[in-house]
Amino acid sequence: MKLYVDTQSKQVQVTRDPEPKNDQNGNQRSEKNTGRLMWSTQVFVLDETGGEIITITTAGEKPGVTVGQLVAVEQLEAIPWATNGRNGVAFRAISLKPKAGASAAK
Secondary structure (H helix, E strand, C coil): EEEEEECCEEEEEEEEEECCCCCCCCCCCCCCCCCEEEEEEEEEEEEEEEEEEEEEEECCCCCCCCCCCCCCCCCCCEEEEEEEEEEEEEEECCCCEEEEEEEECC
């Protein structure tokens, strides 16, 4: 089962430029089925209940977004995980794109 997060009513702002998603040896990871390179982008998500910083993984071309930009997130998926007594939620999206006609408040 896939768990998708509705981002339509949320403000999503880039807080760290996209970086290669690396494995423990420092090599950039690639998607298993396609071989597309993976990228990590840290964002601040704000809605009526408050805000949270998350990291979103995308695959393919490096997202063309920069710090401070408001972005549109295509199909944000929440992926719960548990390993060696640790657990959390990873986030994955099809794409991150600058939001048309929007700019962040300074």
